[in-house]
Amino acid sequence: MTSLPAERQARKGLGAFYSPRSLVEPMVSWAVTTPSTSVLDPSCGDGVFVELAAERLCELGASPGSAAELIHAIDLNPQAARMTAETLSRILGVPLEARAQSFFSLEPPGTLFSTQVPVDTVIGNPPYIRYQEFTGLSRREALARATGAGVNLTRLASSWAHFVAHAVTFIKPKGRLALILPAELVHAAYSAPLRRFLRESFADVAVISFRRAVFPGAQESVVILLASGKGEPHQRLGLVAVESSQDLQSLAEVLARAEVFQNGSEPTKWVPGHTGNRSALFLARLQKDGLFCPLGQVGKVSIGFVSGANDFFVLTPKGAGALGLPKRSLRPALVRARQIPSFLLTRKDIAAMQKENQRCLLWLPGQSLTRAEKAYARNGEAEGIHERYKCRVRTPWYVVPGVVVPEAFLTYMSDTVPRLCLNAAAAATANTLLAVRLPHVPVGLRKAFVVAFYNSATMLSCERTGRSYGGGVLKLEPREADQVLVPSVALVRQHRGELLALGPRLHEALLHGRATQIAEALVAVDKVLLGSRMADAQDLSEERAALAARRKLRASSESLVQEMLAFYG
Incomplete structure (x- = not known):
């Protein structure tokens, strides 16, 4: 058998992050344990998981024909599915089909309309779509699949979480799961129901974290999830951290030094070390x-106001003065986390910002506009501000809704530590900070x-x-x-x-x-x-x-x- 580097390079052009062999090979070796192990990759992408699964099955003694029957590959992208099928067919020397469809459209085995048989192991690298972009029919299908599996995920959950819940329903009793997942699995609050579901679904769960980035250029850190003993009583959770994917060449040694938590004593988050x-x-x-x-x-914590155009609605003192905007329409407001000095914001701090001519004045006009305000609104329309998303869905477009004066501010994105700041300046805040009542x-x-x-x-x-x-x-x-x-x-x-x-x-x-x-x-x-x-x-x-x-x-x-x-x- 031979790999086809040129075709794999072409599949990389489809836009998915390429999973390195150093990461995938030990996962597949762990997941595929016999020459009769049936395998499903529900998002095959560049095909590296199923390619290595084919190699592993043949190494264990399976014939190419048997290996082809044991491997099931699916991908939403028709080109990815076609390339994966062509590559596996050439490697094994027999025809093999990879289905081009949404995994969420696939009924779990054993249900009324299902055509899929359960498998011994599910492997792969599920797609990652953040909850903000995870909308429409695909989101509704995903929520239904997760709920059907017994996992109630919040609206903050990204696509991969629903994917994992659905994938577990395709595994035979005593089967295995080996996935590359976002590190949100181990620490995000929205992943808590999924962590509980995995504990309840498998006898042994192991998570491997990385101290160094596995996918350079990707914003999300990743972990490896290895779960075995589907349907058996949960016994233990193993957590371990390694430097990089190169350390996985001795996977057995890595798992042997994992920090082990027996059933009932697991930490709420699966962060090792x-x-x-x-x-x-x-x-x-x-x-x-x-x-x-x-x-x-x-x-109660909420987001700050959403103006749709902070550069238009939040002005500098000199800018507001030059426009002739009345002081009664200008409210002190924060637009940057660095405007929080420490744990207390005072009127003196606001005065200092104004002296430095920072953007710290929110234009919030009343029902009747002055001549200067009418002129400013016309200028905004000339610049197309009124057609921006948040502006065009409100009437009038130039009045920012949801402006409150909270008792405190909390940093939305934090470096050293999150900052809670008492609001003694009667200031509002944009959604770059959290408003705390x-x-x-x-x-x-x-x-x-x-x-x-x-x-x-x-x-x-x-x-x-x-x-x-x-x-x-x-x-x-x-x-x-x-x-x-x-x-x-x-x-x-x-x-x-x-x-x-x-x-x-x-x-x-x-x-x-x-x-x-x-x-x-x-x-x-x-x-x-x-x-x-x-x-x-x-x-x-x-x-x-x-x-x-x-x-x-x-x-x-x-x-x-x-x-x-x-x-x-």
């Missing part, structure tokens, strides 16, 4: 004891509450609840932010004086943004809030630091690759 299990239990204990609670119990935190406790936010338990909760994105940033969606654990109002009230006394130190640390200073400030808050529990707090601090470091390491790895690509052209 740290004290996640102890930390998960400690966070749960803090919540059970009433010391911490989800942010959504004391407040705090109706259940008394006015006199709000400043202390915001200081208390900067503790190791809350910072770790942010890391575990949010998502790691390209560039080493941590992203928190509103629903995820509502789940972040924060000190309870009772705990803040108990330590109000001590927390306020830490304000200046915290301000300096956040203002200068030095990681060491911020870490020291977190420890100081920990000592106030956790007291005798500082040994456990140390575990939280170490895990938070490890997760943050992993984000940054991936970012630096991606940056280095981009620099090399730019250098070599």
Whole structure:
């Protein structure tokens, strides 16, 4: 048998990320264990998984004809399906068909209209479509398939999660699953139902994470999921981290050094290499004891206003003055995370922004426009602002809806640590920041509450609840932010004086943004809030630091690759 590099190169041109053999070969060897193992790749793409599966089956003693009958390949892209079928046919020397259809349109085995037989193993690299673009019929089909499998995913779930849930329904009892998946599997809140489903569906689940980027240029980090014993009682979860895909050549050794969690003791997130299990239990204990609670119990997080054209609606003081816009129509507003100085935004801070002529004034006219405002609106129409998406769906187009003055702001994308900032400036915010209402935190406790936010338990909760994105940033969606654990109002009230006394130190640390200073400030808050529990707090601090470091390491790895690509052209 021979591989066909030229055809594989052509398949790469279809637009999918190419899965390197160093990554796929050990996965296929693990998944295909006998010459009679039946295989399904539900999104075959460039065909590397099924090509290696064919080689593996023949190595184990299967005839080319038998191997062809055992391999099932599907892809939504007709060209990918055709190329995969042609390549496998030439490798095996017998005709082989790869179906061109949506995997979500395929009925699970055993259902009324199904034509698919169950298989011993499912392998592959499912497509990744973010929830924002995952819409229409394909999304409705995917939701139906996931629900049919018993997995209730939220609207934040990307396509791959539904794909995995559907794929499990095609596996025979005692069968296996070997997939390359986004790292969101191990840490994203929306993946929690899927993690639970996988635990309940397989006896053994193993996840391999990578410290270095596997797909240079891809924004998402990836993991390998290996699950075996379909339908048998769950026994253990194994988590392990390796440097790169090259380390998988000794897959058995990698799995042998995995951190193992027995049934019932798994961490809420499947991130290897740290004290996640102890930390998960400690966070749960803090919540059970009433010391911490989800942010959504004391407040509500939402996105800021969506203007549709911040460069038009949020002006500099000089720009607003030159246009003659009345002061009564101008509201202080933030449009960038860097406009949050530390944990407190005051009117002096807004005045400083205005003095520096920053964009910090939202034009929010009343029902009757002045002559200057009418002229500005006409200018906007001349520039086509009124035809932009968010503008054209509202009447009048020039009045930005949903403008509120929240009690606090929370960074949507964070570097060192997420920042909660008390809004003492009566400012609004664009959707570049999250707006936090705090109706259940008394006015006199709000400043202390915001200081208390900067503790190791809350910072770790942010890391575990949010998502790691390209560039080493941590992203928190509103629903995820509502789940972040924060000190309870009772705990803040108990330590109000001590927390306020830490304000200046915290301000300096956040203002200068030095990681060491911020870490020291977190420890100081920990000592106030956790007291005798500082040994456990140390575990939280170490895990938070490890997760943050992993984000940054991936970012630096991606940056280095981009620099090399730019250098070599």
